[in-house]
Amino acid sequence: MELHLGGHLNYYDAQHRNRLELHLQEPLSLNALLLQLNIPRCEVMLVVVNGELASQANPLLVNGDRLDLYSSVGGG
C-alpha cells in the first residue's frame, strides 16, 4: 500500500518521510494503521483513499490502496 503524509503528518514518522510503501498482512482500519505509525488521529483532517475523499471516518484499507492523509492547513 502506498501512503502519502501531507502537511505536518510526516513529523510523526521517525525519518520524516512524505511517502511510505507498506505491506499489509490483512485488511486494516485507518485508526489501527495510524496507531501503528504513531500518528495521532486528531491531527489527520483529510483522508483520501484511491483518489476519493473517504466517506467513512475509519475506512478499511487493503494492499494496493493508495492512501493520502493531510493535516489541518493553517494558511500563511
Next chain:
Amino acid sequence: MKYGSTEKLLRVNLTTGAVKIETLDDELYRLYPGGKALAAYLLIKQLPAHADPLGQDNRLVIANGLLTGAPFSTASRFTIAALSPLTGGYGESEAGGFWGPELKNAGFEAILVEGQSPHPVYLWVADGQAELRDARHLWGREPAAVQAAIREELRDDLIRVLQIGLGGENRIRYAAVTSDLRHFNGRNGMGAVFGSKNLKAIAVRGHGRYLDLAYDPRGLIELGRLLARQIKEHPLGWDLYDKGTPGILGGLNASGILPTRNFHAGVFEGVDDIKWEAYQSKILTARRSCYACAVRCKRAVEVTEGPYRVSETYGGPEYEAVAGFGSNCGISNLEAIALANELCNRFTLDTISTSATIAFAMECFEHGLLTPGQTGGLDLCFGNVDAMLRLIEKIATREGLGDLLAEGSARAARVIGGEAPFFTIEVKGQELSMHDPRGKVAVGIGFAVSEIGADHLVSFHDTLLQNPDSVSFKGATALGISKALPARELSPEKVRTFWIGENWSSFEKTVGLCYFGPAPRSFIQVNEVLQAMRLATGRELNVQDLLTIGERATNLARVLNVREGFTSAKDRLPERMFAPLEAGALKGVAISRSDFQEALQQLYLLKGWDPQTGIPTRQRLEALALGWCTDWIGAT
C-alpha cells in the same frame, strides 16, 4: 526608560530635506507599542483627510514592534503604513527579515516620512544619525545592483537596504518594498508610495543591541534558547521549517479549496507538478531565515537549465506565489512559476495582487472582453506560461495593457466594462490572497472587514480549529477559545472565534511577531508570549491586555477608513464567493449571502460597532482609550 523601546522617532521631510529626531512619549508607547498600532496612530494624527495616496500630502510610516529585534525566533517583523494607492484607505504591510532589527539597533522605533523630494533620494540611518542622500544614479536600477551600490558607497557590506524597484518607481498600485532582496512588504502598494515620494531606499546600520533595551536580558536569552529547541519538537513549527508555506498546497487541493482559474474551482489537475514534493525535488536549494529565527521557513530556489532560469538572488516563491501564478492562472510549470516570482521580486510587485490581476485578465480574455489587439498579441488564455511572464513585464513597465492592469483589477474592470467587474476577486480594491472562503468562512469574514482589503493574515484560519484534541486547537484555548468548529460553520460562536483571532493577529503585528510564531498557527504558546512581553518591558500583562492592544490597533485603522469615507458597504466579499465552486471536494458549495450578512452584523455588535454603519461607537472607543478620535468620525 521604556524597556524594549529606543524611544526615538525619526521624522523626515522630503520636500524640505529636514531630518528630525523626536522622543516617543512613554504613555503613548504603552497604548501603541509599535508596529501596526503606532503606524495607525501616527497616520491618523499626521495625515490630512482625503489626501492623494500618490501625492505629497500622504505620509509614510515605517514602524518596528516592541519586540522587533528581540533575540528569539519570529520577532523580526516591522510595519510599513500609508494611505493605500490600491484601496484609498488605511494601507499597511508587514515583513520579517533583518531590516527592522537593524533599525532598532540603529536607535529608532519608527520613521515618519512627509512630503515629496524633487529628485530621487535615499535615507541613510546609522547609530542615531540620519541624512538624505542623492539617489538619481540609483533610479531605474534593479534591487541587487542598488543594494551593492549603496553598500559600496557607504563602505559597509552589512548595511541593510529597504528599497523599491521598477514597480515602485512606476507607481504600480500594488508595488511592494523589499529588504535584503528576499523579504517583502508586499501588500497595499506601499512601494508606489515610496516611488511617489521619490524615495528609492532606506539604508540602515546599527551597533546597538536589543538586550540593552530589555528589562531582563538574561531571561530573554534563556527564552530564545528554549524556543529554538521547541521548534523542532512541535509539529507545526517543524512543518514550517521542513516545507515552508508551499507545504499547504496539496492539502488545500485535496480539501477542494485551492484557488484555480480565478477562483472558479478548488481543485487543479496539474497539482502534482506544483505541490511541495515537486517544489522540493525540482527547484529547492536551501532553507533561509529571518533575524534570530530558527524556524527558517524561507525557501531558496534555483533553475539552471531550460527556458525559465531562476537564480537564488531574490528568494523562492511562497505558497501565495505558487498558487497565484500556478493553479489560479491554470499553470503547472513550476520553473515558470518560480520565474514569475523572481520577476515580481526584481520589479518589487506584490505577487498576490500581480498574479490575481493576471488571472482576472485571463478570464476577461477568454470571455472576449480583452482582444489580442488590446493584449499586444498575447494569447492570454489560462495556462499560457509565456503570456503570463510577458504580462508581468508589461505591468512593471506600464506597457500597453500593463498600464491598465498596473492600476489593479478593480480599476481595470471599470475601464474594460461589460462583465469584467464580476470577474474581479477583490475587497476594497485589494485582490484576495490564495484562500477560498467557501471552504473556510472566517477567512472570508477577515477578507470582508479587514481595514486593508482582502488579506489572509487577519485572523485564524478555520481549518486549524476544527478538532479539540489537535495541537493547534489546544494552543488556542489560552486565548479563550473553547469550542472546536467545522471550517464551513458560520455561527455566532465562529464569529467570536474570528474576533479573538483578529485581535491576536493585530497584537502580533503591533509588537513585531510573525504570524508563524505564536499559537495556534505555530509553536510559541500564549504563556510564552506573555513571558516575552514581561522580560522585554518589566510589565505584568495578561491575555486580555494583549488582545486589547490588538483591538485598539484595529479600531484605529477603522477610524482612519471611516474618516476617508469608507462605509459598511465596503465590508463585502467578491460575488464569486456566493456562487458554487465548479469542481473539487467542495463542488457546488457557496457561501450563503444572508448568513454572511448576519455574521457581519454579529461581528459589529461584538466589536462595539454600530450594527448598521459599522462605525465604532463612542463607548467602545472610549473603553479602548481612543476617545480622542470619536468626534472625527461621528461616533455615537
